[in-house]
Amino acid sequence: MKHLISISDLDRDGIEEILDLADRLKSERYKGMVSEYLKNKSLAMIFELPSTRTRVSFEVAMSDMGGHALYLGWKDLQLGRGEPIKDTARVLSRYVHAVMIRARNHRTIEEFAEYSTIPVINGLSNLEHPCQILADLMTIREYKGTLSKIKLAWVGDGNNVCNSLILASSILGIKMVYSTPPGYEPDTNIVEKAKSLGGDITYIREPEEAVNEADVIYTDVWTSMGQEEEREKRLKVFSEYQVNMRLLEGANEDVIVLHCLPAHRGEEITDEVIESSNSVIYDQSENRLHAQKAILLKLIGEVE
Ligand code: CP
Ligand code: NVA
Numbered sequence: 009m010k011h012l013i014s015i016s017d018l019d020r021d022g023i024e025e026i027l028d029l030a031d032r033l034k035s036e037r038y039k040g041m042v043s044e045y046l047k048n049k050s051l052a053m054i055f056e057l058p059s060t061r062t063r064v065s066f067e068v069a070m071s072d073m074g075g076h077a078l079y080l081g082w083k084d085l086q087l088g089r090g091e092p093i094k095d096t097a098r099v100l101s102r103y104v105h106a107v108m109i110r111a112r113n114h115r116t117i118e119e120f121a122e123y124s125t126i127p128v129i130n131g132l133s134n135l136e137h138p139c140q141i142l143a144d145l146m147t148i149r150e151y152k153g154t155l156s157k158i159k160l161a162w163v164g165d166g167n168n169v170c171n172s173l174i175l176a177s178s179i180l181g182i183k184m185v186y187s188t189p190p191g192y193e194p195d196t197n198i199v200e201k202a203k204s205l206g207g208d209i210t211y212i213r214e215p216e217e218a219v220n221e222a223d224v225i226y227t228d229v230w231t232s233m234g235q236e237e238e239r240e241k242r243l244k245v246f247s248e249y250q251v252n253m254r255l256l257e258g259a260n261e262d263v264i265v266l267h268c269l270p271a272h273r274g275e276e277i278t279d280e281v282i283e284s285s286n287s288v289i290y291d292q293s294e295n296r297l298h299a300q301k302a303i304l305l306k307l308i309g310e311v312e
Pocket of ligand 2: 132167168169228229231232233268269270
């Protein structure tokens with residue numbers, strides 16, 4: 009793997025290697041072990057959109073492993089005054105060892121990678137969120153002991169997180185059902201690609217039907233970053249797609265609930281579900297840190 013721009017930059021073995029490494033790094037952190045796996049390595053983090061988890065987990069991941077991370081807000085860079093992406097990519101390639109970018113348009117990250125001589129990591133785009141999905145898979149494996157024979161139900165917007173989950177499910181053989189309002193389905197090209205990979209991916213319009221026998225229910229905000237002007241319309245369109253206790257009753261008794269956060273309680277998910285014993289949302293959030301470390305080591309580390 010040269011870059012991590014789409015989760016499909018990884019095959020099954022690549023994903024499993026990252027998850028195994030993330031598990032190991034998690035246990036090393038719990039034991040208080042200190043590493044210098046990324047000593048003298050620097051990561052530039054470019055954010056065109058806000059972030060709590062991605063920013064902090066990448067920064068702590070670098071410092072935990074003896075490296076250094078630089079937070080670069082889009083508007084504080086010359087990028088914000090129109091410097092071309094290709095020049096920024098070429099210049100940063102001379103200073104740091106990897107770049108993580110959160111961008112409005114997926115194309116921005118692809119273009120950056122075309123001119124970069126160092127690894128580029130997608131820290132979320134309108135199309136995908138691969139780093140999130142690695143933490144999600146790690147969490148599912150922790151709770152279910154396996155990634156095979158899992159049924160995952162996505163309820164809500166067919167957004168960036170949903171797109172990456174569809175690809176990952178196809179790569180790993182997870183049975184995935186997505187339930188979205190008509191017109192808010194995941195990206196067509198992604199669904200086609202997933203099917204060409206042999207994925208067991210099904211659209212079911214009714215959330216109640218979609219969660220039947222689900223081991224995992226996953227939801228995310230109805231209005232993603234950059235879609236704020238559609239918020240009022242989306243609140244109406246998505247009203248039947250809330251993850252609440254009544255919906256959970258139709259799933260397996262030991263169903264786990266995932267949400268990448270930030271959440272809007274009372275919209276896509278209720279406070280009761282977030283606080284319930286089915287919710288593993290904060291473990292999922294924590295796992296961003298361990299997964300981030302594994303991604304960085306695979307791209308710029310030398311750990312065995
Ligand atoms: N889940 C996630 O990517 O969160 P942030 O937007 O806070 O980084
Ligand atoms: N779908 C959300 C995810 C945030 C982490 C967004 O793009 O805003």
